[in-house]
Amino acid sequence: xxxxxxxxxxxxxxxxxxxxxxxxxxxxxxxxxxxxxxxxxxxxxxxxxxxxxxxxxxxxxxxxxxxxxxxxxxxxxxxxxxxxxxxxxxxxxxxxxxxxxxxxxxxxxxxxxxxxxxxxxxxxxxxxxxxxxxxxxxxxxxxxxxxxxxxxxxxxxxxxxxxxxxxxxxxxxxxxxxxxxxxxxxxxxxxxxxxxxxxxxxxxxxxxxxxxxxxxxxxxxxxxxxxxxxxxxxxxxxxxxxxxxxxxxxxxxxxxxxxxxxxxxxxxxxxxxxxxxxxxxxxxxxxxxxxxx
Numbered sequence: 001x002x003x004x005x006x007x008x009x010x011x012x013x014x015x016x017x018x019x020x021x022x023x024x025x026x027x028x029x030x031x032x033x034x035x036x037x038x039x040x041x042x043x044x045x046x047x048x049x050x051x052x053x054x055x056x057x058x059x060x061x062x063x064x065x066x067x068x069x070x071x072x073x074x075x076x077x078x079x080x081x082x083x084x085x086x087x088x089x090x091x092x093x094x095x096x097x098x099x100x101x102x103x104x105x106x107x108x109x110x111x112x113x114x115x116x117x118x119x120x121x122x123x124x125x126x127x128x129x130x131x132x133x134x135x136x137x138x139x140x141x142x143x144x145x146x147x148x149x150x151x152x153x154x155x156x157x158x159x160x161x162x163x164x165x166x167x168x169x170x171x172x173x174x175x176x177x178x179x180x181x182x183x184x185x186x187x188x189x190x191x192x193x194x195x196x197x198x199x200x201x202x203x204x205x206x207x208x209x210x211x212x213x214x215x216x217x218x219x220x221x222x223x224x225x226x227x228x229x230x231x232x233x234x235x236x237x238x239x240x241x242x243x244x245x246x247x248x249x250x251x252x253x254x255x256x257x258x259x260x261x262x263x264x265x266x267x268x269x270x271x272x273x274x275x276x277x278x279x280x281x282x283x284x285x286x287x288x289x290x291x292x293x
Contacts, residue, residue: 023071023198026135027061030124031160036076036194039118041155043080047172048151050086055176057156058096058103058144058168058185059192067137068199069289070095073110074124076157076194077145081118083153089115091145091154095133097245097291098140102182103168107133107141107291115154124196134202134289139245141291142168143195156193165192205290206237209252212282225262225270229255229279240290249292256283 030036042057073095079087090113097104110127135141145156167190169177179188213233216226236251262269263276271279 023200024068026063026068026070026197026199028196029159029161029163029192030074030076030194030196034124035160036157037160038076038121038157039078039081039155041076041080041157042145042167042169042193044077044091044145044147044152044154044156045171046147046150046152048086051151051153053171053173053176054147055169055171055173056144056146057193058142059195060098060140060142060166060168061195061197062140063135063137063199065137067202067204068135069132069202070108070129070135070197070199071132072126072128072198073143074126074196074198075112075143075145076124077112077115078118078120078122078155078157079115080153080155083117083151086151087153088147088149088151089113090147090149091115091152092148093127094142094144094146095129096142096144098142100182101166101180102185102187103142103144105291105293107131118155124194131288133291134205134208135197135199136205136245136290140166143197144168145193158191159194163192164189167192202289205240205286208286208289209233209237209240212279212286215282216279219271219275222270229258232258245290245292248290249287252283252287252292256280256287259283 043055044057045051045053045055047054079089093110095107108131112125116122166187168185168187170184171177177186179186213230216229232251232255236248239247259276259279263271
């Protein structure tokens, strides 16, 4: 592995009690019985009286074969050895988009507290999604662990099955990270921290937008209004189908802005408040699903 703040000395293969099944597995690199390498792992740090640097770490995954609504994430983490007396037992794990091969925009943040010290191995830590975004088939995403409280020192334990993939590191100490620099991140292939992502199969995003087009056309608005709104949604489908999620987000935002403008007084408004709210709610759900900022 690279030099990124990692302590993998005296690794032991630890098998723990399996968590209950939850949805379909989108990605999983835990071993049999939810095993992972313990102790040690990729370090997650924050500056404090006892810790001189901050470091965040992330792992990339790609849904394959279908799109899913996120249900749950599970990670293998403990307070690092030596930090039992000083480190807070909390860490944030963020689901993020991929931008140019590095973590990009935060889609949802999961707060983990009550992490056990490194002397005790246990089952994966689990959090359920409240946003339930759509993770699109073939699109890369990142899980990124970051500390928010001073003096945090947490290990994200490495998987026990030898799974290697894109690994991200960002630190206040340049020497702590290796790889190709992309913005604030350093990216290289390495053994990934152990994690699992579960979800429920989702309707493809273009189908969701086509449903919204049907709703617009079903309102029997003035022809010019319908044409303008539908054009923005068709542009969003075209952008999404060619992999342009950012452009699709911009098209959907333009749709929402036009609906809001056409819903406002004075008397020449072209949408009723109820119609406008319906369309904005549907469009906003789609922007959330694809991870628009």
